Every structure is written in C-alpha cells, then in structure tokens.
Amino acid sequence: MQKKSLLFLFVTLMLWACKPVQYPAITESPTEDYRYHEFVWHELGTANMTRASQFYSDLFGWEISEVSRADRDYRIITNNGKPIGGIIRIANGQKNQWVGVLSVEDATAKMNDATTNGANALVGTTSIPGRGTMAIMKDGQGAVYGIMHSQSGDPPRSRNENEWLWMELWSDNVDESVQHYQHTFGYEITEREDDGKPYWVMTTDDVPAMGVTKNPAENMTTQWIPYIKVSDPAAMAGRVRALGGDVILQPRDDIRNGTVAVVTDQDGAIFCLQKWDQ
Amino acid sequence: MKKKQLATTIKKIILGCSLLMMVSVMEGCANMHMSTSVGVGMSFGPYGPSVRPVMNVGVYSGGRW
Numbered sequence: 254m255q256k257k258s259l260l261f262l263f264v265t266l267m268l269w270a271c272k273p274v275q276y277p278a279i280t281e282s283p284t285e286d287y288r289y290h291e292f293v294w295h296e297l298g299t300a301n302m303t304r305a306s307q308f309y310s311d312l313f314g315w316e317i318s319e320v321s322r323a324d325r326d327y328r329i330i331t332n333n334g335k336p337i338g339g340i341i342r343i344a345n346g347q348k349n350q351w352v353g354v355l356s357v358e359d360a361t362a363k364m365n366d367a368t369t370n371g372a373n374a375l376v377g378t379t380s381i382p383g384r385g386t387m388a389i390m391k392d393g394q395g396a397v398y399g400i401m402h403s404q405s406g407d408p409p410r411s412r413n414e415n416e417w418l419w420m421e422l423w424s425d426n427v428d429e430s431v432q433h434y435q436h437t438f439g440y441e442i443t444e445r446e447d448d449g450k451p452y453w454v455m456t457t458d459d460v461p462a463m464g465v466t467k468n469p470a471e472n473m474t475t476q477w478i479p480y481i482k483v484s485d486p487a488a489m490a491g492r493v494r495a496l497g498g499d500v501i502l503q504p505r506d507d508i509r510n511g512t513v514a515v516v517t518d519q520d521g522a523i524f525c526l527q528k529w530d531q
Numbered sequence: 532m533k534k535k536q537l538a539t540t541i542k543k544i545i546l547g548c549s550l551l552m553m554v555s556v557m558e559g560c561a562n563m564h565m566s567t568s569v570g571v572g573m574s575f576g577p578y579g580p581s582v583r584p585v586m587n588v589g590v591y592s593g594g595r596w
Contacts, residue, residue: 450592452592452593471584478593506590517584
C-alpha cells in the first residue's frame with residue numbers, strides 16, 4: 254500500500270515537472286483587441302543576458318526578470334509593471350539586436366505570404382505556451398522581424414516614457430522593402446520629405462505604423478530600428494555612454510530639431526531615443 | 532528500536548530529496564522553450580549588426596512623424 258502511494262506520488266510529481274513552461278502574455282490583462290500589422294512587442298537577442306539586463310534596467314528603469322527556472326535563457330521586460338518586451342539568448346559571437354514583432358491574425362498564413370514576397374523564415378511558426386504563435390522572418394533585404402498572434406490580444410498603443418514610440422526600416426533598397434511590406438501586410442504608403450530627405454510612412458487602418466528611410470548607416474545593411482520615447486535625448490545619450498554603450502549620433506538641431514539620438518548598447522544593438530510631445 | 536526509526540527517517544528524507552531533485556532536473560522536459568525554439572534561430576549572420584555604424588547625416592532624418 255505504501256509502495257503504491259509512493260509510486261502514485263512519484264508519477265504525479267513527474268507529470269507536474271513536465272508541464273509546459275508558461276510564458277507571460279504580452280498584455281497586462283487580456284484585451285481581446287488586436288492591432289494587426291502594427292509592432293506590438295520587441296525581443297532583444299543577446300549572447301549576454303546579464304549584461305544586457307543590467308544595461309537596460311539602469312538606462313530606462315525597466316524591471317527584467319526570468320520567467321521560469323526551466324528556461325533561464327528568456328527574460329521578461331516590464332515598465333512600471335507592464336510587459337513591454339523580452340530578452341532572449343542567442344548564440345555566442347553575435348552582437349545584440351532588437352527584433353520588433355508585428356501582430357497578425359494568422360502567423361502561419363502570414364509567414365507564407367512573407368516568404369512568397371521574398372522573405373525567409375529564420376524561425377518557422379512556433380506555439381509559445383501562454384503567449385501565442387510566432388515566427389521570425391528575414392526580409393529580402395536582410396531585415397529581421399517577428400510576427401505573432403497573441404492569445405491574450407495586443408497591448409494598447411503606448412504614449413509612456415521609456416516605451417516603444419516607433420519602428421523604422423533603414424533600407425538599402427527602399428522600393429523593394431516597401432513592396433515586401435506592402436504586399437505582405439497591405440500597408441498604405443505615404444511619401445514625406447524633410448529638408449530634402451525622403452521618408453515613407455506605412456499606415457494600416459489610417460494608423461501610422463512605421464517608417465522607411467534610405468539606410469543612413471553607411472557600413473550596415475538593411476535593418477529595423479526601434480525608437481524609444483524619452484524626455485531628454487541628449488541626457489539619455491550621455492547615460493548610454495556612461496553605462497558602456499555607444500552614441501552614434503548626438504541630437505542635432507538640423508535633424509528633427511534635436512529630438513533624436515542614435516545609440517547602441519554595449520553589445521551593438523542599435524536603437525534611437527526620441528522626444529515626442531504629441 | 533531507535534536505530535530503526537532513525538534509519539526509516541533517513542530513508543524518507545533521501546526519498547524526498549531525490550524526488551525534489553528529479554523534479555528540478557526534469558522541469559519543462561517535454562515542452563518547447565523560447566530560448567531553444569526561437570533564440571537559437573535568431574541568427575543575424577553577416578548582414579546583422581557587426582560593426583560600429585557610421586551615420587550619413589545627409590541621408591538621415593528619422594524618427595516618428
């Protein structure tokens with residue numbers, strides 16, 4: 254009898270131990286509201302989880318924590334308790350990179366659309382317990398982005414400081430890039446110009462979702478660049494440098510009236526700091 | 532008698548510890564992990580960030596509109 258009880262206990266514990274890791278949803282609470290074809294989540298790929306966590310928590314005051322003992326290579330980022338992104342370990346030898354994730358209705362169907370329009374699937378459709386279904390794509394120009402159908406809905410648009418403000422594609426071939434995203438996601442394209450420099454805004458359901466510009470980084474190929482809302486880009490750029498990051502472009506009066514800084518973390522991930530009063 | 536009780540207690544403790552260790556080792560044994568299923572696939576390759584960017588301010592006028 255005692256042996257049977259122990260066996261039952263053992264089997265129960267083993268089944269419990271093998272339960273799937275539940276990852277945090279991308280929303281504070283279920284919204285059941287979707288913002289299809291907008292960037293709704295961001296993942297930082299890094300080979301050095303500890304260093305990246307320290308840098309971003311020191312810079313923005315983000316809270317960064319492990320989600321499970323069973324997966325120490327994934328961390329969740331929250332800002333004032335609100336989930337805003339994740340940090341995921343990538344292979345050694347690669348520099349950090351932020352990957353924006355677009356909300357889609359059907360991840361598999363959209364992955365197929367994207368591949369039809371010249372993208373490759375770096376990671377095919379994957380079901381993430383607690384989160385939803387996602388895939389990681391690389392477009393024909395080499396820019397990496399994610400697609401996800403969140404099972405809890407999408408987070409509302411944020412206007413908070415130290416949170417995502419914008420995504421911008423720095424493209425070596427604007428025509429091909431615009432075609433890929435327009436054909437895959439159905440964006441409307443509006444061309445603007447600032448001081449003679451062309452800029453393309455992609456909108457979905459009349460909402461500006463992202464921008465495209467000619468690649469201003471002379472020695473880098475096409476990639477997506479995230480913008481984070483800050484109140485003082487110059488001061489924040491100084492903090493980036495103090496924390497071991499790099500300032501690629503200080504705010505300048507001739508570029509968006511000094512409201513933008515381009516920086517990297519200590520391991521090379523580019524992101525921009527922008528003051529945005531609207 | 533006391534020795535027998537002590538031995539039984541020790542056996543129980545060892546059994547309990549063994550179960551806890553197995554749970555710890557096997558936690559998540561049968562499921563996908565973000566890090567292994569997604570992270571290792573995020574290979575940015577030669578076109579990813581590999582150099583310090585040099586900005587051409589004659590081209591750049593970025594940021595949210």
